[in-house]
Amino acid sequence: MNIGFIGLGIMGSGMANNLLKSGFSMYVFNRTREKAKELENNGAKFCSTPKELAEKSDLIFMMLTDVKACRAVSEGKEGFLEILGKGKIVVNFSTVHPNYSLELRNMVKEKGALFLESPVLGSKIPAQKGELVILAAGDKEAFEACTNSFEKISKKTIYLGDVPKASYVKVVNNEAFATSLTAYLEGLAFAKKIGLDPEMVFNILNAGALANPYFEFKIKKVLDDDFETHFSLANMKKDLGYAISVADEFKCYCPTLAAVNEVFKKGLKKHANEDMSAIYKVFDE
Known part of the structure; x- marks a missing residue:
């Protein structure tokens, strides 16, 4: 073929x-x-x-x-x-x-x-x-x-x-991934602001229930100040918009999605074409 x-x-x-x-x-x-x-x-x-x-x-x-x-x-x-x-x-x-x-x-x-x-x-x-x-x-x-x-x-x-069952699954996947990674990166920025070493905190969290191979890949890049684009912040914001639309259509209560969508909206102003993990910079600025 x-x-x-x-x-x-x-x-x-x-x-x-x-x-x-x-x-x-x-x-x-x-x-x-x-x-x-x-x-x-x-x-x-x-x-x-x-x-x-x-x-x-x-x-x-x-x-x-x-x-x-x-x-x-x-x-x-x-x-x-x-x-x-x-x-x-x-x-x-x-x-x-x-x-x-x-x-x-x-x-x-x-x-x-x-x-x-x-x-x-x-x-x-x-x-x-x-x-x-x-x-x-x-x-x-x-x-x-x-x-x-x-x-x-x-x-x-x-x-x-x-x-569109596959599209629905993809929307759910990206909603769950974006909200989870954003919370993790917010935590690392929080740790830094209160005087803790973000790498030390990451190593501790990664030894426990938050261990996740993809999070590990993303966060190690963040700690190295490496925001080479694998999946852009702008594209994830687009997908969060799809998720918001579907949630509204089905009258789903998704407050975490709504909050993370606002964070990504802020991130678009300076970091649209960087990797989505550049959302860390919104918390660290």
Whole structure:
């Protein structure tokens, strides 16, 4: 099967590279062609429009920042929806609002193609290593057709049924992760302000019930003043906005989510493009 991959940013570049190394015929599209150069040098073929990519591909994979970016490549005269038909499968790895995922599914189905929403758990390094967790929902036939390609980019794939269940799980995951990490970083900043060594406090907390390999990775970076972007603060703020919207829709009482959303709103002013762990700076300023 020919794979078309749209979106070659921090996540998409690693995923596309793993698929290419596994022997798939790859077509790629990115708004800025420079990000496709390494893949082109390794054998991928660059397409000038999403429509051209979809015409040449059986599987159309998307890994984009938000709903706006997804609309830009799917709709309009040069969007991939123009060329979709029976035999094509669209897989959206992007984290988007669940309601948009339903909308995109309907547009794809109207064209006779199959659709999967497949947001992933993991950031830059798991994407590069092929160790993501894929949350899939949508057409079971599409899921089965994608099994081989998913194995090249993930350590685990979970099929959740109908759209937008995977998007809901991703929203819950990011809400829980953001609120937990924010509380941890607030605690370390608190410790520093009252005269304790943050590294000492971290080592103590990490020896107890708060031990967590991903927190350990993030917090060691913070202690080294390393905020290289693996998952940007701006993208997490976007996802918290989705969570707020879903919570409002279902009338969920989520005061911690609301509070952390305000912290991230403050963090956007200075640290939008840094790693989400730069939220520590909001407490340390």
